[in-house]
Every structure is written in C-alpha cells, then in structure tokens.
Amino acid sequence: MKRALVFFLALLVLCFVLPAAGEPAAEDADTLRAFLQEHYGLSVRMGSECYVYALPDYEFKITPEGNTPFQKLLAGNDRFGPLLRLLDDAFSVYPPDFFSRFRTSKYPDGLLILLVDGIVNEGVTYGGVETTGNGLLEIVLSRTGVDRHTIHHELYHAMEVRILAENRRAFDKWRTLNPRGFSYSQKNSALIGEDQFAEPDDWFAREYSKTFEEEDRVTVFEDIMTKDEAWWSTRPHLQKKAEFLLEKISAVFGDLFAGE
Numbered sequence: 001m002k003r004a005l006v007f008f009l010a011l012l013v014l015c016f017v018l019p020a021a022g023e024p025a026a027e028d029a030d031t032l033r034a035f036l037q038e039h040y041g042l043s044v045r046m047g048s049e050c051y052v053y054a055l056p057d058y059e060f061k062i063t064p065e066g067n068t069p070f071q072k073l074l075a076g077n078d079r080f081g082p083l084l085r086l087l088d089d090a091f092s093v094y095p096p097d098f099f100s101r102f103r104t105s106k107y108p109d110g111l112l113i114l115l116v117d118g119i120v121n122e123g124v125t126y127g128g129v130e131t132t133g134n135g136l137l138e139i140v141l142s143r144t145g146v147d148r149h150t151i152h153h154e155l156y157h158a159m160e161v162r163i164l165a166e167n168r169r170a171f172d173k174w175r176t177l178n179p180r181g182f183s184y185s186q187k188n189s190a191l192i193g194e195d196q197f198a199e200p201d202d203w204f205a206r207e208y209s210k211t212f213e214e215e216d217r218v219t220v221f222e223d224i225m226t227k228d229e230a231w232w233s234t235r236p237h238l239q240k241k242a243e244f245l246l247e248k249i250s251a252v253f254g255d256l257f258a259g260e
Contacts, residue, residue, distance in 0.1 A: 029077040032084040040091055040099045042111040044084075046077045050114045053138065055131055060140070061118030080115045083143055087113070090151040093225065094256065101253050102162060107137040111158060114140040130157035137161060149222050156221040160214065163252050170248050174213060177241050179203055186211050202237045220245055224256075 033044045045053065047062055054060060063079070091099070103110040119126040119142045127145040131138050139154045163170050182203075196208035204210055205219035220241050223231070232239055249256065 029080045029084060032081060032088070033077075036084060036088060036091070036113075039088075042099050042102070042113060043109060044087075044113045044115065046080045046115045047117070050116050050140075053112075053114055053134065053136070053140075055129075055133060055140070057121055057133075058126070058129055058131075058140070059120045060114075060116040061120065061142075063117050079117075080143060083115055083141060083146060086146065086148070087141075087151060090148045090155075095254060095258060098253055098256075102137060102158065104162070104165065106165070110137070112136050112138045114138055115143065116140060117143050128154040130154045130161075132161055149226060152222050152225045153218050156218045157214070159221075159249065159253065160217065163248055166252050167248075170251075171213070171217070174217065174241075174244070177237070177244060178216075179237075182210075184210060184212055184216070202235045205238065216241075217245055221249075 029046060033046065036042070036044055048064075050060055050062065099111060119129055119140055121129075125145070126142065127147075127150045128139065128141045131140070137158055139158055141150070141154065196206065198207045199205070200207070204216065205223050209216040209219040220238065223238075224242050224246065232242070246256070
C-alpha cells in the first residue's frame, strides 16, 4: 500500500511538471517578462510582487504562491504566461520608441505593468485599471477578463496622463465634437453589463463612451487600434474625433502608424 501511494504521488508531480504529449513546453513567465521589459523598455510585476503597489480604491486578488517548490509549481508566476503573450501581441503594433516616451522627470522609470489574479472595486470586478495615485504611472491587469481592447484601453489612459503633462489644455475643444446639447453622465450608460458595449451609429464608439469625457476618448482610441476601414467609413463624426485624438497623441508619442 505504501509503495502504491508513493507511485501515485510521483505520477501526480509528473502531471504538473511535464507538458501534455505532443504539446510544446511554454516559456516560463520570468523569461517572457524579461523579454517584455527589455524589448519595450517598461517594468512588469506579477502576483505577490504587486502587494507593495496596493491602491486605496482597488483590491488586488492574488493567489497565494506558497514557499515550497511544489506550492510554487501549482500557483507560480507561470499562470501569467498567456497574459504576458497577449501583452506582447498588443504592444507589438506600437512604434519602437513609443514606450520610452512615458519616461519623464516625474516618472523616470516610465510605465509599470502590474499583473494580478483579479481587481475589485466596491464589489465590481475590473479587467484593468490605470492609476498614478501612488506616484507611479501604472497599468494593472487581471489574469482573466482581459483582451487586446482592454490593453489598448488602459494604455491610452496612461498616454493621456503624458499628453496632459505636456499640454494641460490639449482636450479643451473635445466637447465641440459631440452632438449639440449632449452631456456626459453615468446615467447615459451602464458601467456594468452588456449594454455598455452597444455601438451607436455615429458620434460615440459605444454606449460606455457617454459616461465620462475621458472614457469617450479612450474608446475612440480602442477603435483606432482595432477597427477596420469599413467600420470607420460609416461614422464620419467619430472620424473627426479620431483625427483630433491622433493629432494630440502624435505631439507626444509620434506617428503611431509611421511604419505601415
């Protein structure tokens, strides 16, 4: 009986250590993180490393990683591998010097990316959040519920911090691009639920865009990075917002599409 138990435990360990038959072993998260940091010139923290960056308004959900090799195998940083690869895929469309432009005297280390297992604020689950509240320029991303749109979304929030640092009146004329009599209000669109993703015919990227001026701009940016020409061709008013936004972006970050 004792020998059978030892054999069973050995098999259990092998199931976690070895990849499935015919399935290549994935790069470990530390290797992927090192590549992102070197290639894009930013900083990435994962899991328990993010505790020291805790935000007052958001709770980070972080899976305990344990101290023994077996505990680390079960809940180690490799769980962030798919998100790290998604980050590389999303970041690869930006110009080579793009991320270096986040570095300023106020943020000498540039952009900091925090990867956690979940983000909660007042009972609401978030895929990502951008913040400068603790003196760092941060993007926090959850391991679940994140796609390329989320990454472009939070990245633009960080971009706007830089744009306004250069020109605090950069967006003074933004509201002139809205329909006459329109006012931003959370009542115009649910912050939670599928209604926020509905796409109006023109003027706004989606219903969520009507909640805050900053969210209007960030959803326009999402569509700049993800929508095709056919989608844009039916939205002349939204095109004017995109043109205005790209003008402000290029003043700080250069032409996003110079290499195309």
